[in-house]
Amino acid sequence: MNRFSEDLDFSLLEVEPDFSLEPYFQAIINEFSGVGMQVVIREKAKAIKSNIESAFLKTETVWKELILESVLPQEGINIAPGIKVKLEVDRRPPLGFETEEKLLLKPYSFYVKCLTLPSLFAGKMHALLFRKWQKRVKGRDWYDLEWYIKKGIPLDLHHFLLRAKDTGDWPGETINAEEVIDLLDAKINAVSFDSIKEDIARFTPDEAVLDIWSPAYFKDLLAHLKFS
Numbered sequence: 001m002n003r004f005s006e007d008l009d010f011s012l013l014e015v016e017p018d019f020s021l022e023p024y025f026q027a028i029i030n031e032f033s034g035v036g037m038q039v040v041i042r043e044k045a046k047a048i049k050s051n052i053e054s055a056f057l058k059t060e061t062v063w064k065e066l067i068l069e070s071v072l073p074q075e076g077i078n079i080a081p082g083i084k085v086k087l088e089v090d091r092r093p094p095l096g097f098e099t100e101e102k103l104l105l106k107p108y109s110f111y112v113k114c115l116t117l118p119s120l121f122a123g124k125m126h127a128l129l130f131r132k133w134q135k136r137v138k139g140r141d142w143y144d145l146e147w148y149i150k151k152g153i154p155l156d157l158h159h160f161l162l163r164a165k166d167t168g169d170w171p172g173e174t175i176n177a178e179e180v181i182d183l184l185d186a187k188i189n190a191v192s193f194d195s196i197k198e199d200i201a202r203f204t205p206d207e208a209v210l211d212i213w214s215p216a217y218f219k220d221l222l223a224h225l226k227f228s
Contacts, residue, residue: 003143004203007086011093011115019091021055035107051092094166097122097159118228121148122160129183130169137191139200142218149221154228155180177227184222188215 012019025041032039043055097119101111115123128141148155157175164170197210204210 001144001147002204002206002209003140003200005140007088010087010089011097012089012091013093013099014095015092017051017091019089021087021089025055051090055087094159094162096162098156116156117148117151117153118156119159121153122156122163124148125155125160125180126163126167126169129187130164130167137196137199139196139198140203142196142213143200143204145218146221149224149226152224152226154226157227177225180227181222181225184225185219188218 022043028041029039041055098116099113099119100116102114103109103111114120124141124144127138128145131138131141157177157180160180161170161175164175193213193215197207197213201207201210
């Protein structure tokens, strides 16, 4: 995906209210040390209690494969800046999502269990429609919506329903494609695309791709939205 991200999101496979990341800290530190990276992990203090267990993983060095000149505006500096990656784990996940095993080859071959793209799309759609940010908008939600639609990835309607019910944002026992389209259409009418573009611009290397963004463009995009 041609945009920058800030965190790594994880979900438990079943509800575990007492889950903590802390028992995994040393194993994470050891894995990074094995490839020549020194990291420090700290718990993130949360002012508001939630179901998300968070920590910050702060690197003291940088991956050799990371090309900083294409990412950071401070070209030419000799000292590599620290990189913070926020880790989040949902201890009370809305279930009903699908998973798959993905093979990664670096820094060595291993498999990782992931949500399927349609289930991930359901989570992103839920965030876009029901994020409790009052007047603020998150441009990355809209960037991702465009990405999923352009890739032809269908929305996992069942998992979206479970997420919406879990947060109290959908009262019904069922939801169909037409109702999701209506929700999106109302959201498009309610947001400021100037604010959306201002928020996402700093996370994408080419702001020109945002020139086409408008209410009309996203409403036309909805004609290409698929469901599963």
